[in-house]
Amino acid sequence: MAATPNKSGGYDYNFVKEPPDTTICVICQLPSIDPYLSVCCGHLFCKSFLENTKKAAAIVTSNCPMCRSEDFVTFPNKQIDRAVRNLHVYCTNKEKGCKWQGEVYYISNHLGRSDGCDFEDVQCSNKCGEIVQHQYLVSHTEAECPRRMVTCQYCGVDGEYQLIEGEHKELCPKFPLPCPNRCDVGSVLRQDVTEHRKMCPLEEVECSNKCGKKLQRQYI
Missing domain, CATH: 3.30.40.10 (Zinc/RING finger domain, C3HC4 (zinc finger))
Known part of the structure; x- marks a missing residue:
C-alpha cells in the first residue's frame, strides 16, 4: 500500500534526515x-x-x-x-x-493495517464514540465499552452492557430481590415475589375472624 497524501500538499511527516x-x-x-x-x-x-x-x-x-x-x-x-x-x-x-x-x-x-501502530488513535468498533489507542482497543471493547455485548447472568438474555445493567436489570424476572418483609428466606426471584408474599411469615394479613386487626402471618 502506498503512502497516503495529506491535505497540506506534500508529505508532512517527521523525516529521519532532512529531505533533499x-x-x-x-x-x-x-x-x-x-x-x-x-x-x-x-x-x-x-x-x-x-x-x-x-x-x-x-x-x-x-x-x-x-x-x-x-x-x-x-x-x-x-x-x-x-x-x-x-x-x-x-x-x-x-x-x-x-x-x-x-x-x-x-x-x-x-498506520492502516488491522494490526497497525499500537499508538494510533482509533474509534471503538462498537460505535460507543470512545477513541482509544490501538493497543487498548481489545481491552476496551471486551471489558470497558458500554455497548459491548454481554449475557444477563440471571435470565440468559443477550444485550448491550449499558442496557443489561440498566433497564433490563430493573425488569429481569429472575433477578434476586430481598423479601419485601426482610424475612429469613434471603432472596426471592422478582417473578416469585407475589407468590412468596402469600406465604411469608412476616407479611401482614387480616385476622381470619374478621376482627379488623392486621398481624404478621406468623402471629395469626
Missing part, C-alpha cells in the same frame, strides 16, 4: 506528492497544486507562479517520486511512544 532540496515542492515547501517539473524554470510542484491551477485557469490566464512565463508546461518526474517515497520517516505517533521508522512508501501500511 530536489524533492521539495516550491509551493508547499514539503517533499512533493506526485512531483511535476516545470519546463520554463525547472521548479518542482505537487500534482495537487497543478490541478488547482488548471481549475483557476478557467477564470484567469495561468502563468508560471515562479518565473511568470506564459509557457507554463510541466511533466511528471518518476525519479524524484521514487526518491521521495524512499525517504525515511518516523511514525506520526512518535510523540506517543511509537519507535517505528521506515520509508514513506510503507507508513500507511504501518
Whole structure:
C-alpha cells in the first residue's frame, strides 16, 4: 500500500534526515506528492497544486507562479517520486511512544493495517464514540465499552452492557430481590415475589375472624 497524501500538499511527516532540496515542492515547501517539473524554470510542484491551477485557469490566464512565463508546461518526474517515497520517516505517533521508522512508501501500511501502530488513535468498533489507542482497543471493547455485548447472568438474555445493567436489570424476572418483609428466606426471584408474599411469615394479613386487626402471618 502506498503512502497516503495529506491535505497540506506534500508529505508532512517527521523525516529521519532532512529531505533533499530536489524533492521539495516550491509551493508547499514539503517533499512533493506526485512531483511535476516545470519546463520554463525547472521548479518542482505537487500534482495537487497543478490541478488547482488548471481549475483557476478557467477564470484567469495561468502563468508560471515562479518565473511568470506564459509557457507554463510541466511533466511528471518518476525519479524524484521514487526518491521521495524512499525517504525515511518516523511514525506520526512518535510523540506517543511509537519507535517505528521506515520509508514513506510503507507508513500507511504501518498506520492502516488491522494490526497497525499500537499508538494510533482509533474509534471503538462498537460505535460507543470512545477513541482509544490501538493497543487498548481489545481491552476496551471486551471489558470497558458500554455497548459491548454481554449475557444477563440471571435470565440468559443477550444485550448491550449499558442496557443489561440498566433497564433490563430493573425488569429481569429472575433477578434476586430481598423479601419485601426482610424475612429469613434471603432472596426471592422478582417473578416469585407475589407468590412468596402469600406465604411469608412476616407479611401482614387480616385476622381470619374478621376482627379488623392486621398481624404478621406468623402471629395469626
